[in-house]
Amino acid sequence: MRNPRGREARDVGRGTWDVKRETPPFFRPASCVFRLSLLLSVAYCLSSVSYAQTTVTSTELIERAKELNGKEVSYQGEAIGEAMARGEHFWINVNDGNNAIGVWAPDNFLSVISFTGGYTAKGDWLEVRGVFNRACKMHGGDVDIHALALIKAREGKAVTHRLARGKHTLIVILLGAFICLSILQLLKKRLGKK
Amino acid sequence: MVLKPTLGDLKTIGYYLGKIIIGLGMTMIFPIACALLFREINPLYDFTISILICLIFGQALTMLCHTEKDLGWMHGMVVVSLAWLIAAVLGAIPFYFSGHWKSFLDCVFDSMSGFATTGLVLVRDLDHISRAVNIWRHVIMFLGGQGVVVIALSFLVRGSAGAFRMYVGEARDEKILPNVVETSRFIWIVSITYLVLGTIALAVTGKMEGMSWINSFFHGVCIFMAAFDTGGFAPQSQNLLYYHSLAYEVITIVIMILGAMNFKLHYTVWLKRRKEIADNIETRTFFMTAMFTFFLLAIGLNKLGVYPDALGLFRKGFYQLISGHTGTGFQTIYARQFIHEWGALALIALTLAMALGGGVCSTTGGIKMLRIGVIFKALYNDVKKIMLPEAAVFVEKYHHIKDVVLEDRQVRSAVLISFCYFGLYAVGAIIGMMLGYPALAALFESTSAAANVGLSCGITTPAMPAVLKVTYILQMWIGRLEFMSVFTLAGFFIAFVRGK
Numbered sequence: 001m002r003n004p005r006g007r008e009a010r011d012v013g014r015g016t017w018d019v020k021r022e023t024p025p026f027f028r029p030a031s032c033v034f035r036l037s038l039l040l041s042v043a044y045c046l047s048s049v050s051y052a053q054t055t056v057t058s059t060e061l062i063e064r065a066k067e068l069n070g071k072e073v074s075y076q077g078e079a080i081g082e083a084m085a086r087g088e089h090f091w092i093n094v095n096d097g098n099n100a101i102g103v104w105a106p107d108n109f110l111s112v113i114s115f116t117g118g119y120t121a122k123g124d125w126l127e128v129r130g131v132f133n134r135a136c137k138m139h140g141g142d143v144d145i146h147a148l149a150l151i152k153a154r155e156g157k158a159v160t161h162r163l164a165r166g167k168h169t170l171i172v173i174l175l176g177a178f179i180c181l182s183i184l185q186l187l188k189k190r191l192g193k194k
Numbered sequence: 195m196v197l198k199p200t201l202g203d204l205k206t207i208g209y210y211l212g213k214i215i216i217g218l219g220m221t222m223i224f225p226i227a228c229a230l231l232f233r234e235i236n237p238l239y240d241f242t243i244s245i246l247i248c249l250i251f252g253q254a255l256t257m258l259c260h261t262e263k264d265l266g267w268m269h270g271m272v273v274v275s276l277a278w279l280i281a282a283v284l285g286a287i288p289f290y291f292s293g294h295w296k297s298f299l300d301c302v303f304d305s306m307s308g309f310a311t312t313g314l315v316l317v318r319d320l321d322h323i324s325r326a327v328n329i330w331r332h333v334i335m336f337l338g339g340q341g342v343v344v345i346a347l348s349f350l351v352r353g354s355a356g357a358f359r360m361y362v363g364e365a366r367d368e369k370i371l372p373n374v375v376e377t378s379r380f381i382w383i384v385s386i387t388y389l390v391l392g393t394i395a396l397a398v399t400g401k402m403e404g405m406s407w408i409n410s411f412f413h414g415v416c417i418f419m420a421a422f423d424t425g426g427f428a429p430q431s432q433n434l435l436y437y438h439s440l441a442y443e444v445i446t447i448v449i450m451i452l453g454a455m456n457f458k459l460h461y462t463v464w465l466k467r468r469k470e471i472a473d474n475i476e477t478r479t480f481f482m483t484a485m486f487t488f489f490l491l492a493i494g495l496n497k498l499g500v501y502p503d504a505l506g507l508f509r510k511g512f513y514q515l516i517s518g519h520t521g522t523g524f525q526t527i528y529a530r531q532f533i534h535e536w537g538a539l540a541l542i543a544l545t546l547a548m549a550l551g552g553g554v555c556s557t558t559g560g561i562k563m564l565r566i567g568v569i570f571k572a573l574y575n576d577v578k579k580i581m582l583p584e585a586a587v588f589v590e591k592y593h594h595i596k597d598v599v600l601e602d603r604q605v606r607s608a609v610l611i612s613f614c615y616f617g618l619y620a621v622g623a624i625i626g627m628m629l630g631y632p633a634l635a636a637l638f639e640s641t642s643a644a645a646n647v648g649l650s651c652g653i654t655t656p657a658m659p660a661v662l663k664v665t666y667i668l669q670m671w672i673g674r675l676e677f678m679s680v681f682t683l684a685g686f687f688i689a690f691v692r693g694k
Contacts, residue, residue, distance in 0.1 A: 080322075081436060091438045093436055118321070161235065
């Protein structure tokens with residue numbers, strides 16, 4: 001399903017957390033020692049980041065809910081159904097292939113979503129970073145993720161379904177059989193009356 | 195000596211089965227209309243093929259077995275039990291064509307689950323299914339809730355003693371109006387009136403909760419059919435959790451309770467005798483058992499601190515409880531949460547609620563409130579009798595539409611059926627345990643299948659063993675028909691093989 005704001009969706013704006021790290025010129029020292037220390041510090045930063053945001057699947061969220069409750073997680077999946085606006089926020093259900101998890105996000109992220117999955121469309125593949133709630137106090141005990149950031153990893157697309165082969169022929173054969181049976185029944189009735 | 199059924203018996207059964215199959219085929223017009231509306235070409239072809247198969251099969255049966263003979267008790271019961279099996283197989287054909295099910299057995303499972311208003315599902319990738327197939331999943335629930343035979347009675351079969359025998363075979367032993375065809379039509383009038391009102395309420399709520407008009411209306415129709423017929427299917431894989439809406443939950447609770455009420459009670463209330471709701475043994479028993487099981491469930495959840503506050507506990511706990519007690523099976527939590535978070539006490543309370551069920555002559559499954567009420571009334575009266583002087587004589591009565599004298603025959607029948615249900619729950623649980631599932635989980639899932647509820651703790655998946663799928667299919671079928679017609683079918687086959 002095409003989002004009404006779909007055209008804007010390509011523009012990764014304030015609703016995303018895709019940070020491009022470009023090295024400023026003054027960070028290019030000639031010394032190897034400096035480069036090594038920089039590499040180590042970057043590695044340390046990355047390890048701490050990965051500790052803070054655990055990348056999880058829906059199965060892990062459900063099976064390890066107590067452990068992950070209240071933690072910042074990173075979750076990926078296909079946006080399905082439709083985005084449901086609720087005041088300044090909206091709900092979008094994100095399915096990673098096993099289960100769909102409800103994501104509660106501020107409405108400025110709505111522009112990220114172009115397609116939601118259904119019969120006629122493959123939904124956008126979203127990356128959600130947010131706080132996981134095993135039993136959300138704000139939402140009556142729902143399992144959900146309150147999104148801090150949302151990016152579109154892959155854009156969805158409209159799906160065209162081609163007519164499967166043989167169905168046409170099968171219908172013609174069955175229709176023929178049905179008409180033959182109807183004629184037979186009619187004849188039987190008339191003969192019975194006589 | 196057992197008498198072997200004659201060719202005439204077979205012809206009578208075949209003729210009425212044919213009529214029911216034609217009636218079932220005609221109902222595929224709804225998904226065809228939906229496919230046309232949403233321009234879904236493949237489902238349009240799938241349903242056209244399926245409708246033609248039904249019509250050919252039904253017409254061939256009525257032609258080959260044409261008879262003027264009316265149905266006897268045995269014929270009526272056999273027709274009903276076979277009709278439900280055939281309906282599950284024929285209803286599964288469009289599912290199979292859609293490619294969303296792993297095997298034809300899985301299609302039959304979901305089809306039986308729909309017709310029996312259970313709600314357990316084996317469908318894969320439900321979020322990408324066509325609207326036509328989705329509406330068919332819900333239409334079969336609506337048809338199954340009113341009764342497959344009720345469809346034929348309403349439109350295809352003339353009102354006769356045989357018609358009443360089929361009606362009784364479908365686990366409905368109460369006539370609302372003097373004529374069974376009029377009763378069937380009344381059931382349809384009630385259902386369609388509620389369908390219109392419920393759909394409007396859900397569609398408006400859906401729109402207010404951020405859905406588009408088309409989706410809110412489509413979901414409204416589907417959810418109403420699943421709620422009123424205490425089925426439990428939903429258009430999306432998350433079931434009711436998809437909506438994240440308190441309003442949606444409140445409305446569905448009301449619809450589920452309406453669906454679990456006896457149609458005779460609906461009729462009485464329609465006649466403006468509203469006091470009946472408070473006086474009726476079924477509503478009283480339902481209120482008491484719901485409160486008791488919720489009390490147990492709340493203790494269980496509170497003890498484990500599953501929900502952070504009372505509102506969360508009530509919203510999740512009470513919703514699953516009412517969904518289970520009415521035999522609906524809507525879920526606002528994930529299946530595995532039952533096992534990982536809810537704990538044994540809450541799970542036992544919910545299993546008990548599922549086992550008890552709703553009102554007789556409603557769309558719900560399980561033991562049912564009238565029987566539970568009668569058993570407790572008899573128990574209470576027996577205790578009272580002991581307390582009174584030996585010479586004292588008193589008449590034991592209960593109120594169900596009118597004052598009814600409590601007789602031993604009724605109590606015996608209620609106890610017998612209750613035991614049959616407990617046996618059915620136990621058989622499924624034992625088979626589940628033999629296949630390696632934990633005892634409580636196996637009992638929960640088995641009760642859910644046999645009482646036509648549809649709540650799942652995660653056992654029911656496409657990957658579960660085929661033996662368990664067949665077990666649950668049989669449980670759903672036997673549980674929906676309340677044993678008698680299935681026992682008669684078994685007797686019929688035995689007579690066919692061993693009779694003289």
